[in-house]
Amino acid sequence: MAPDLSRKREAWLATLAHERRLSPKTVEAYERDVRQFCTFLTRHLAGPPGVADVAELRPADFRAFLAERRRGGAGARTLGRGLAGIRSLLKYLEREGLANAAGAHALRAPRTGKSLPRPLSARQAVDVVGARAQLAEEPWIAARNAAVLTLLYGCGLRISEALALKPGEIDAARQSLRVTGKGGKTRLVPVLPATREAVAEYERLCPFHLASNEPLFRGARGKVLQPAIIQREMQRMRSALGLPETATPHALRHSFATHLLAGGGDLRTIQELLGHASLSTTQVYTGVDTTRLLEIYDTAHPRAGTHRS
Template sequence: MTPASALIDRWRDHLAIERRRSAHTVRAYTTTAQRLCAFVMAHRGEAVTAAHIAALTPGDLRAYLAARRGDGLSNASAARELSAVRGFLRFVGGEDAVVPLVKGPRVSKGVPRPVTPDEAVALADDLAESATDAWTGARDWAVLMLLYGAGLRIGEALSLTGSVMPLGDSLRVTGKRGKTRIVPLLATVREGIEAYVALCPYDLVGNAPLFRGQRGGPLSPAIIRRAVQAARTRLGLCDRATPHALRHSFATHLLAGGADLRSLQELLGHASLTSTQVYTAVDAAHLLDVYRSAHPRAE
């Protein structure tokens, strides 16, 4: 086994066992590490070691990203790739890791659009990998996936208590004006919450807050907002990539996938259908943008 192969195997185990990341994330991050090592080996002409990876410069990372963009990688996918690379470099360097500062590709501004699925996952992954320890990383990942994967407001996610455990296929949420609703839980979201609960050093039972701060108190929305702001800067995402934008993206992507407005109204907890209808305009703007960019006869 080569030094690079052994390093990648340790990275895979770290993600799956210590970080308790989903199988999809483990597979994607492992593949990125393999591509990075292959790239470094091709440029150095020798077997890659941990020392080679730890010594990578901003120029090296820019060259790698340029090569990946040459393979047809989109801006959003390149942002997620960079997040995975940063996590790998932090793992290799350990406590002494110095990760090169490289801005990710910026998504062009224009017609307002929802955060893409790749951008949403890239944000969650970057928060998890940038956390000071495994349990807060798992916590931040779970919170962002509740916003994007279940359409919760950040206040709704942080008001959940330990009484929701054990999780099922759905979640009862209390929204504005005390109105409750049932939202389905995707397997990825449920697994993320369960991974956080397993790692959290505090007792998450009864009516105690499910999501805790570093000292055990209720997690503040400001902490998540600041973390997302830092993550989107590292990833080179535009200012629209906010926690609340993830809820908007949940709605817009469901609508684009064929969901009807009444069902969407129930999932979002809107008191009035008028509030939900705004997403028809957002989706129409997105489709028009795609049409203008791709249709051969578009003006």
């Protein structure tokens, strides 16, 4: 891309990270999508695109980009996210008085089929957070893994939220935890005794000094614990406990929501606990719960075979 567009792209990415406070993975994905779009425009326009070139794009140009990506095997979800990144850049340029974003917004994002989350059963979730003894290596690492996984299932945290926790952030007196989630939004989550005990056990066994202004969970060499370590631990869990491939760290968060709903929790409360900005995001769990009810019906009801045509 031309130097003027490159400079504006860097300023836009900085705005996403520091002002809008999007997660690093989202910023990385947007940067990658815009880079792919600019590579396409270099061929499409027979030269590196500058700000003026982007300002003059029409819906047909965006459709040509999406068509090329689809031919390359990109699915509807990937295309939709790519279009969202491009729109975000154009909106930034529009605010700077350098472009009109109407062309990109006139394009309808590709339709994606709704996919339901795949939570673990209550028994499987309990097995995961209680499997420390089976998979123990160094005691403090086993305690660390157990504490993180217990936070995911016991509090419904995203893995990034759990790994960002600092020592002392669990309020023992109020039995709660203040979590900073997506977009810098904070929420208050109750903490079960089992979760507090798992974290306290890790803190007791951890061989490193846990400064109050640094992340609580550490890797084997004392550095900040990375999500990939916990993801690998879940892979070991799947093998040891005979769990499906869908048993991931994020599935524990799904399980937290689904089991609360099955136990009579209302959607508004679950929305607050999960930190969802929109109730519609939380409502997907009603579909999960209905699916589970039908599975139980099919298994247990004497006339299950005749209840549906």
